[in-house]
Amino acid sequence: MPDRPALERRTAARKPTALKSEVAAYKRRRIIEEASHLFFLHGYEATTLDAVAEQLNVTKPFIYSYYRNKSELLSEICQTGIQLSLTALDEALAVEGSATEQLKMVVERVARIIIENQRYISVYISEEKSLDPDDARRIRELRHRFDTRLSTLLAMGKDRGEFEFEDASRTAIWISGLLSWIANWYHEGGRWSATEVVMDAISIIMKIVAKKRG
Template sequence: MHKLAENVYAADMTDKPKKKRAAAQLKGEITAYKRRRILEEASHFFFANGYEATTLDSVAEQLNVTKPFIYSYYKNKGELLYEICQTGIQLSLTALEEALAVEGTATEQLKIVVERVARIIIENQRYVTVYLREEKSLTPDDARRIRDLRHTFDTKLAALLEKGKRSGEFDVAAPSRTAIWVSGLLSWIALWYHEGGRWSATEVVMDAITMVQKMVQPAGGPNA
């Protein structure tokens, strides 16, 4: 009987760390969900009304929560704007780094980059548009942090273009400058694409791939 009790106690002690980890994970998931909901609602207001015209009271009312509830997850409206504005470039940078980790030619890697980043911009269109419109409303530090991310993206993209130039796949006079052109082409999708409009998301993505390929390939095509 004592042995059984000891085994039960030992099992309980073994389970406690697991339960704590599970509870911590669940709490983290709930917190992340609440932050996402606040961010999503704020992005709607920033997109429709602009940053200056949006109040946290209106965001709280739409979420059916109090303003202190929002403050428990974000310190102010400016932090909300930063989180929205950095989303597109952070996801794009991750997609670029993942594409560069895939074995293949520069042409193959560039196609993956353009396809993934174009889809990210379409899927996060509201966030990217808010950034393009409201960059001036960011604090100097927040604006610099996002510019640093964009610079990292452009630098890594330029390195990929340089790789293609060395292999003869690409004909680009200045890879660093071409990288900025490619980034701009992709970013501006957010300003003119309309869901359910004339072109589907897939058509836009495929067009982006074609346009970038034409921008970098030697005259006469990839095998010229």
């Protein structure tokens, strides 16, 4: 651990604009959080930007200084889960290791992302039809990209003799589905802890790709 003067020097070296952009990011995140809460409870159509502003005790122009319109809010909510998941997947693929190790890492991280962003993913599942068609297409493409990269990892593991299954693309879709579905049934503070769910997801998915008993 660095001593205090070293720490202070390092802090002092941060760019002067850092706090400002941090605060802006924080505000954007809070707007998104409250909007997703209202969209989840009442639906996108029935939720006004006034209601979002009221929830945050700010004005509607304040929201307009961060988001162009309600549709942009929805788009950001809907793409959060898949963007984080894609990043996690790419990071896991960049780590040296067997396909088994990489797959375990992907599942662990993506399961946690889904649990932590459950509300956003639920809104995406129920409000995909309310998205601007271009946004809907773009997000579908991100999901497709996730499935394709996962499928490549699976195929690689099969080639190396680590995995066994009939069709890599379809197996990737089943695995994505298992993970996405967590958003539908997990309850924070419910019967199972997040860690139990994550560990169970790993164990089940490793069974899906496991080689059959010979």
